[in-house]
Amino acid sequence: RGWTEGVGLMRTGETFEFLIPAELAYGSRGTGGGEIPPNSALRFTVELLEVRPAA
Numbered sequence: 001r002g003w004t005e006g007v008g009l010m011r012t013g014e015t016f017e018f019l020i021p022a023e024l025a026y027g028s029r030g031t032g033g034g035e036i037p038p039n040s041a042l043r044f045t046v047e048l049l050e051v052r053p054a055a
Contacts, residue, residue: 007046015047 002024010016020042022028030038 002042003044007048010046010048012048012051015045018042018044018046020044 002018002020005024006016006018006020022039022041025040025042026036026038028038030036030040036042
């Protein structure tokens with residue numbers, strides 16, 4: 001949910017750093033395989049290069 005909300009605020013050419021709290025990321029379940037533990041915040045640096053309409 002956090003990723004979708006963040007990208008929706010961006011304009012083409014912008015770079016944002018997203019710090020997504022656990023409750024908007026994977027919450028208490030984590031990723032199941034152990035790659036992301038439960039209750040982990042996530043940090044992404046995202047550059048929006050282009051927006052294309054859905055096909």
